[in-house]
Amino acid sequence: MSYEYFEHxxxxxxxxxxxxIKEAFEQIAMALFAIMVEIQEVEKKEIEKVTVxxxxxxxxxxxxxxxxxxxKDVGNKMYSKFHILEIEKTSLNAEILGEKIDLKKHKLKLExxxxxxxxxxxxxxxxxxxxxxxVDV
Amino acid sequence: xxGGCLMEKHEDFIKEVKGRKNLWTIxxxxxxxxxxxxYGDNVIIDELKADYQRDWSATRQMINVASxxxxxxxxxxxxxxxxxxxxxxxGVAAFDAEEGVVxxxxxxxxINCGVRTMLTDLTNNDLNAKKEDIINELFRTVPxxxxxxGKVKLTIAQVDELLTGGAPYVVEMGYGNEEDLLFSExxxxxxxxxxxxxxxxxxxxxxxxxxxxxxxxxxxxxQIVDRIFDESVANAFGLFKDQVITTLHCGSRGLGxxxxxxxxxxxxxxxxxxxxxxxxxELGSAPITSEExxxxxxxxxxxxxxxLANRQxxxxxxxxxxxxxxxxxxxxxxxxxxxxxxxxxxxGKNVLVHRKGSTRxxxxxxxxxxxxxxxxxxxxxIGGTMGTSSYIxxxxxxxxxxxxxxxxxxxxxSMSRTQAKKKYWGKTVIQNLAQKGITVKAxxxxxxxxxxxxxxxxxxxxxxxxxxxxxxxxxAQVRPVGVIKG
Numbered sequence: 001m002s003y004e005y006f007e008h009x010x011x012x013x014x015x016x017x018x019x020x021i022k023e024a025f026e027q028i029a030m031a032l033f034a035i036m037v038e039i040q041e042v043e044k045k046e047i048e049k050v051t052v053x054x055x056x057x058x059x060x061x062x063x064x065x066x067x068x069x070x071x072k073d074v075g076n077k078m079y080s081k082f083h084i085l086e087i088e089k090t091s092l093n094a095e096i097l098g099e100k101i102d103l104k105k106h107k108l109k110l111e112x113x114x115x116x117x118x119x120x121x122x123x124x125x126x127x128x129x130x131x132x133x134x135v136d137v
Numbered sequence: 138x139x140g141g142c143l144m145e146k147h148e149d150f151i152k153e154v155k156g157r158k159n160l161w162t163i164x165x166x167x168x169x170x171x172x173x174x175x176y177g178d179n180v181i182i183d184e185l186k187a188d189y190q191r192d193w194s195a196t197r198q199m200i201n202v203a204s205x206x207x208x209x210x211x212x213x214x215x216x217x218x219x220x221x222x223x224x225x226x227x228g229v230a231a232f233d234a235e236e237g238v239v240x241x242x243x244x245x246x247x248i249n250c251g252v253r254t255m256l257t258d259l260t261n262n263d264l265n266a267k268k269e270d271i272i273n274e275l276f277r278t279v280p281x282x283x284x285x286x287g288k289v290k291l292t293i294a295q296v297d298e299l300l301t302g303g304a305p306y307v308v309e310m311g312y313g314n315e316e317d318l319l320f321s322e323x324x325x326x327x328x329x330x331x332x333x334x335x336x337x338x339x340x341x342x343x344x345x346x347x348x349x350x351x352x353x354x355x356x357x358x359x360q361i362v363d364r365i366f367d368e369s370v371a372n373a374f375g376l377f378k379d380q381v382i383t384t385l386h387c388g389s390r391g392l393g394x395x396x397x398x399x400x401x402x403x404x405x406x407x408x409x410x411x412x413x414x415x416x417x418x419e420l421g422s423a424p425i426t427s428e429e430x431x432x433x434x435x436x437x438x439x440x441x442x443x444x445l446a447n448r449q450x451x452x453x454x455x456x457x458x459x460x461x462x463x464x465x466x467x468x469x470x471x472x473x474x475x476x477x478x479x480x481x482x483x484x485g486k487n488v489l490v491h492r493k494g495s496t497r498x499x500x501x502x503x504x505x506x507x508x509x510x511x512x513x514x515x516x517x518x519i520g521g522t523m524g525t526s527s528y529i530x531x532x533x534x535x536x537x538x539x540x541x542x543x544x545x546x547x548x549x550x551s552m553s554r555t556q557a558k559k560k561y562w563g564k565t566v567i568q569n570l571a572q573k574g575i576t577v578k579a580x581x582x583x584x585x586x587x588x589x590x591x592x593x594x595x596x597x598x599x600x601x602x603x604x605x606x607x608x609x610x611x612x613a614q615v616r617p618v619g620v621i622k623g
Contacts, residue, residue: 103284110283113247114398117223117405
């Protein structure tokens with residue numbers, strides 16, 4: 001399992017790759033936060049539960065990434081570990097770990113505004129699962 | 138391939154409009170209800186043609202938008218056109234208020250992102266001795282970048298008041314003055330905002346983000362008026378050569394992003410419900426008169442107000458900094474939004490004008506303009522990059538007739554952020570700009586690399602193409618001497 005970025009003219013494409021859909025969703029969340037912060041500097045101090053829903057995997061992916069962006073804003077936090085406990089086509093439950101932003105400790109980078117429907121895909125590819133979309137920065 | 142397979146070569150369908158400079162058209166074809174019109178010179182059009190061959194294409198997005206019900210006259214692209222989310226950036230589309238649709242793609246995720254320019258009576262000579270002082274003071278007082286809360290903390294009830302109250306609400310709290318409101322679009326407040334149609338999540342993201350710049354392409358610049366093109370309009374605007382002015386570029390922050398996110402899903406569902414064309418997943422829309430359409434429009438107005446209030450608070454901080462360092466007052470030239478949809482009257486008809494990366498550019502005589510700008514048209518503020526010029530233009534009568542009173546908004550990226558980071562190194566960019574007399578203060582070096590001037594198109598070309606078309610007129614060119622980035 002891994003994550004990667006793909007080219008996009010104005011913004012950034014993010015992609016999570018895993019043995020199963022759960023891993024793909026966990027990895028794309030890593031890709032999302034690695035845009036904003038040096039992710040290894042974020043300690044796994046606090047744990048939060050996340051539940052989101054959607055009509056299909058694509059809506060679910062948008063809901064998942066959007067929820068993480070919302071939580072980092074309202075909690076003034078960054079996250080570095082995403083553990084999906086359950087995932088179905090229309091809902092997922094997860095635990096996420098991270099800590100409050102500390103400007104002395106964290107090297108903050110670019111803020112992500114939103115996860116978009118552009119190049120949004122959740123699919124099986126070469127025996128792996130991939131989850132991807134372009135994020136607006 | 139996204140957005141419908143059109144296999145002909147571009148040469149076959151982008152045509153020059155005869156007898157007009159820098160105006161091109163894509164005649165009606167396929168599902169298009171109206172033609173498309175593009176403002177640009179040969180280089181801009183060639184880039185657009187090359188772009189058509191790519192998976193991510195502004196031309197195809199224009200064709201898609203032109204297929205939506207109720208679109209009036211034409212899908213318009215300004216000279217800074219490049220691919221966006223569903224709509225091209227630099228795109229303008231007006232829809233019949235009764236028969237038309239509203240699309241979230243035509244506004245984007247940063248609702249009412251815009252530009253505010255403020256003027257001082259200082260000249261370049263006055264600035265020299267204290268340039269570093271003012272830049273340091275601005276950097277210290279204006280929150281920018283990730284993880285920087287604003288100075289105004291709001292309760293949830295206050296957020297609701299702000300969403301309907303806009304800039305006047307924060308002026309009432311002591312951030313700014315009445316004059317600021319007179320020199321803002323819509324006098325600093327959009328009517329028709331309904332906080333009930335904005336999610337609690339969006340509101341919670343607003344608690345401590347009012348008065349913050351954000352990151353990405355947002356900035357606060359200290360600028361010098363380098364060149365005046367039109368003395369009489371410059372006089373009306375209060376601009377003179379070598380004048381010190383300041384410009385800020387930012388939007389509605391987390392609140393606007395959350396409204397965009399919430400309604401992107403809702404409008405994709407609405408497209409299916411009302412059987413509207415959905416050639417691109419990003420191009421969700423709803424009939425303007427439908428419940429979904431009305432809800433979205435009222436949420437956009439709330440987002441517009443959040444952005445106006447946000448820029449108002451930052452303007453106040455800038456004003457305080459100038460008082461402290463120079464003991465002078467700054468006066469507002471104008472505040473313009475470039476990601477909006479607004480009901481306006483054009484040609485005697487009520488239309489919903491979407492401007493995605495496009496600045497409103499009302500011409501002389503428009504009833505909404507302040508008396509000082511009545512005879513010359515509104516100031517149109519065009520942002521460049523950290524190393525290049527910005528422009529102040531004015532609206533024209535032709536623009537009112539052809540583009541629903543709209544113009545370009547900036548340079549537009551020519552290189553992806555990933556490419557820019559590979560090519561440029563943040564510290565080197567800052568050193569190179571310092572040699573050109575431009576001081577950059579940034580919270581993130583990576584951010585600076587991504588925003589390197591070389592990663593953008595040539596703003597001079599973009600502005601000249603627009604000016605030569607007659608839709609707007611150049612008034613002044615300004616250059617940055619200090620830049621604050623998130």
